[in-house]
Amino acid sequence: MGVKIPELVWRIPLGALGGLLALYAFPTENIWIIAPLIPALILLATLGLGFWKAVLVGFVASQVFYISHIEWIALYLGPVPLIALSTLMTFFFALSVGATAWLYKKWKPKKSGLLFFAVASASIWTFREFLANNFPYGGFPWSRLSMTQPSSFMNQWVYFGGLSLLSFALALIGGIMAVWLLHRRGRNAIRKTSALITLSVLVITPLITGVANNPEPITTKTIAAVQGNANAGLFSNLERGSILENHLSASELIFQSELSGQVDLLVWPENASDLDPLRDKEAAKKIDELATRVGAPFTFGTITTRGGENFNSTLLWEPGVGAVDFYDKQQPVPFAEFVPDREFWRLFAPTLIDMVPEGFSFGTRDGIFEVSDDFTAGTLICFEIAEDSILRELVSGGAEVILSQTNNADFGYSDETYQQAGIAQLRAIETGRAVVNISTVGLSAIYLPTGKVLSELTWYQEGAMVEKVPLYSGTTPAMLLGQTFEFANMIAAIGILFAFGIRRKRR
Incomplete structure (x- = not known):
C-alpha cells in the first residue's frame, strides 16, 4: 500500500527543517555543530518512501537549503537568478535524496548493514556535491556541507582529503544519527558498538590532527x-x-x-x-x-x-x-x-x-x-x-x-x-x-x-x-589524494546503486 498523504504532511516539513538548518550552520551564524543534522533530518524525512515521493521531499528540502543561505545572490541580480540557481541545484539534490531512499527500501538494512547504509548515504551525498560543483557550465562550487566547518575542529579532515572528505565525514555522522533513531531497538537494531566506534574515529581523528598539524615554514x-x-x-x-x-x-x-x-x-x-x-x-x-x-x-x-x-x-x-x-x-x-x-x-x-x-x-x-x-x-x-x-x-x-x-x-x-x-x-x-x-x-x-x-x-x-x-x-595528503578520493567515492556511489538495481532486476 502506498504512503498516505498525512505521512507526507509531516515528512515535507521535516525535510524543509533539515534544509533550513543551512541558514544557521554556514557562516555568518556559523553554528557548525548542527551541520550533520542537515542530512540526518532529510534522511529521517525520506527513509521509507519510494523514489518519487522522496524526490518531492528532497525538492522542498533543497529549495529551502539553498535559498536560506545563498540569499545574497538576490542582492546582485534580484530574486529570479536565485530561484533559478536553487532550482538547478535542486535537480541534483532531489534526485540524490530519492536515490538514497530507493536504496534503503531495496536494501532493507539490518544490524551491521545499517552502518554500511549510513556510509552509502554519505557517499551519495558527497557525489551529489561533486556533480553540483561541476555541472553545468562549471557548476556552482558553493554550499558544500564541509563549508560549514571553518571554525570547527572538524576542519582538519580537509588536511587528509579536501572539502569532499570533510563533507563525507559530516554526512556519515548525520547518516548514523538517522539510522540510530530509526533502528535503535529490536533484534535488527543498529550495532551500537560499531556505530560508536565509527563516530569516535570521525571525531577523534581531527582532534589529534589539530594538535599535530603544525608544519615548519621554509x-x-x-x-x-x-x-x-x-x-x-x-x-x-x-x-x-x-x-x-x-x-x-x-x-x-x-x-x-x-x-x-x-x-x-x-x-x-x-x-x-x-x-x-x-x-x-x-x-x-x-x-x-x-x-x-x-x-x-x-x-x-x-x-x-x-x-x-x-x-x-x-x-x-x-x-x-x-x-x-x-x-x-x-x-x-x-x-x-x-x-x-x-x-x-x-x-x-x-x-x-x-x-x-x-x-x-x-x-x-x-x-x-x-x-x-x-x-x-x-x-x-x-x-x-x-x-x-x-x-x-x-x-x-x-x-x-x-x-x-x-x-x-x-x-x-x-x-x-x-x-x-x-x-x-x-x-x-x-x-x-x-x-x-x-x-x-x-x-x-x-x-x-x-x-x-x-x-x-x-x-x-x-x-x-x-x-x-x-x-x-610541503604537500598535504589532500593535495595527493583528494582527487583520488572524489573519484573513488563516485565509483562507490554509482556502484552500489547499480548493484542494487541489478539485484532487483534479477529478482
Whole structure:
C-alpha cells in the first residue's frame, strides 16, 4: 500500500527543517555543530518512501537549503537568478535524496548493514556535491556541507582529503544519527558498538590532527595586503579611476607599519584598479609610483583587453619595469561574468541576460607568480577559491603562499563574504599554505595552514595587513589524494546503486 498523504504532511516539513538548518550552520551564524543534522533530518524525512515521493521531499528540502543561505545572490541580480540557481541545484539534490531512499527500501538494512547504509548515504551525498560543483557550465562550487566547518575542529579532515572528505565525514555522522533513531531497538537494531566506534574515529581523528598539524615554514616574507573599501561592484557607476584612488589612499596605511620598509610583496584585491594600466598611462604612473615607494613587487586586479577579448586579470608589477606577468581568471562565473548559450537563455530573461553585455573570456595561464628568486606565490580570483582544481594546480605549480584576490562589493553586508572567507580558511589547511584573502570591502584575512588567523581587517573600512607570512613547500595528503578520493567515492556511489538495481532486476 502506498504512503498516505498525512505521512507526507509531516515528512515535507521535516525535510524543509533539515534544509533550513543551512541558514544557521554556514557562516555568518556559523553554528557548525548542527551541520550533520542537515542530512540526518532529510534522511529521517525520506527513509521509507519510494523514489518519487522522496524526490518531492528532497525538492522542498533543497529549495529551502539553498535559498536560506545563498540569499545574497538576490542582492546582485534580484530574486529570479536565485530561484533559478536553487532550482538547478535542486535537480541534483532531489534526485540524490530519492536515490538514497530507493536504496534503503531495496536494501532493507539490518544490524551491521545499517552502518554500511549510513556510509552509502554519505557517499551519495558527497557525489551529489561533486556533480553540483561541476555541472553545468562549471557548476556552482558553493554550499558544500564541509563549508560549514571553518571554525570547527572538524576542519582538519580537509588536511587528509579536501572539502569532499570533510563533507563525507559530516554526512556519515548525520547518516548514523538517522539510522540510530530509526533502528535503535529490536533484534535488527543498529550495532551500537560499531556505530560508536565509527563516530569516535570521525571525531577523534581531527582532534589529534589539530594538535599535530603544525608544519615548519621554509621562510617568511613580509606581505602588505590592502583593503580599499571601494564600491567596486560590476554595475557601479562611479567616476572612472575612483576605485583605483580608493586603493591608493588605503595603501598609505602601509607606511604606518613598523614593517613598511621590509615589504616583499604588495597585494591588492580583484578589480582594485578600474583603469587598466596596460592601456592607461596615468594609472600606470600612479601604480608604479606606489610600487616604488613600497619597494616591492605589486599584484592587483584589473580588467584587461587583448585580441578583442576581455579578461578578469591579476597583474604582477615590478617597480620601474611595469607588468612582468599576469593571470586571467580561468573560471569566470556563469551568468555574472559571462553568459553561456546567450541566445537560448535570453528567450527566458532578456533583461537579466542583457545586464551582462560583454562577458569575460576564459584564462589559459597558470596563476604562478615568481615574485623573486626565493618567493613563489600562487594567485586566484574570487570564487575560484571554491574550485578544487585551481588550488591543486597552484600547489603542484610550486606556490608557497596562496593569494585569494576578491571583490565582494556586490553582496553588501551579507553572509557571502564570511562564507567565502571561511572557504579560504579551509583551503589553508587543505593546501598546507598560508592564504591571503584580500577583498575590496572585506572580509580580508590571512589564514595559516593550521586554520588559525594571522591577521584580519574589519569589513567596509580602509585597512592594510602588513605581516610576516610564512611560506611552505610541503604537500598535504589532500593535495595527493583528494582527487583520488572524489573519484573513488563516485565509483562507490554509482556502484552500489547499480548493484542494487541489478539485484532487483534479477529478482
